[in-house]
Amino acid sequence: MGAQERVQKEKLILDTAIRLFTEKGFHGTKMDEVAKGANISKGLTYFYYKNKEDLYMAVTKKAFDNLKDIFRDIFRSKNKNGMDMLVDLISKYMDFSQEQRMYYEAILNFMGLMNQYNDKELRSQMDPLILESVHFNKLLDIHHDCGKIGIQIVSLGIKDGSIRPELQPEITFYTLWSMLIGYERLNGPINYEMKEIKIHVENWKPGFIKMMQDLLRGTIRPSRTPGVQGSLF
Incomplete structure (x- = not known):
């Protein structure tokens, strides 16, 4: 995975999290939902954000x-x-x-x-x-x-x-x-x-x-x- 693709995926996860946190709040949002919303595997999501x-x-x-x-x-x-x-x-x-x-x-x-x-x-x-x-x-x-x-x-x-x-x-x-x-x-x-x-x-x-x-x-x-x-x- 190239550096530009890594940056794009990291941004996609972050943007998805912002949307979900806005809609559901921190406690109402699950990492599974972030991964699904970003169309990225859960494992890769945890690679970017622990x-x-x-x-x-x-x-x-x-x-x-x-x-x-x-x-x-x-x-x-x-x-x-x-x-x-x-x-x-x-x-x-x-x-x-x-x-x-x-x-x-x-x-x-x-x-x-x-x-x-x-x-x-x-x-x-x-x-x-x-x-x-x-x-x-x-x-x-x-x-x-x-x-x-x-x-x-x-x-x-x-x-x-x-x-x-x-x-x-x-x-x-x-x-x-x-x-x-x-x-x-x-x-x-x-x-x-x-x-x-x-x-x-x-x-x-x-x-x-x-x-x-x-x-x-x-x-x-x-x-x-x-x-x-x-x-x-």
Whole structure:
């Protein structure tokens, strides 16, 4: 089997897994179904991906790669300052979280795994099939790539004056990212309309973006805690 054919078969298995994980979820998908859907023998499927956990980690890596492409394309935008890039990033991240549900859930799942992995005691309780996954270990190397680009965008905004100068880029970007995760997680509760809650999904997104702009520009200035450096607020 030539190198090109190997790459094609690996991609076919991965694409089939993405479709099945999207339709049935991780737990509802079996490796037999992936092999059958890709029209590839089960043995060859296991040659490329040692088990379902390894395959899901490969899908997770593709999810991070796709998200990184969004970050990178925005950072390469011409004639835009750092604030404009961040606004674009916020909007497209929100779209990604809604339109690419399976990818987004895979990313959040990996973030949860990192909480376990970074704690030696909890790491011992992790699924050994995940720890042994080649693709999980690749993710350890690349999962901060989006963050690095986000930090560069914030730094650019500070440099060009569109973002307030006293902010620390790393803290600012990761605080913003955490808010975006919270925004996505709360979409369901907000969308379940209740009379006493005067907020709707249609006006929450522009309101969220406007508040982020105000915070980053310094329009909103709550009282500061003395001695805290680099706070977003």
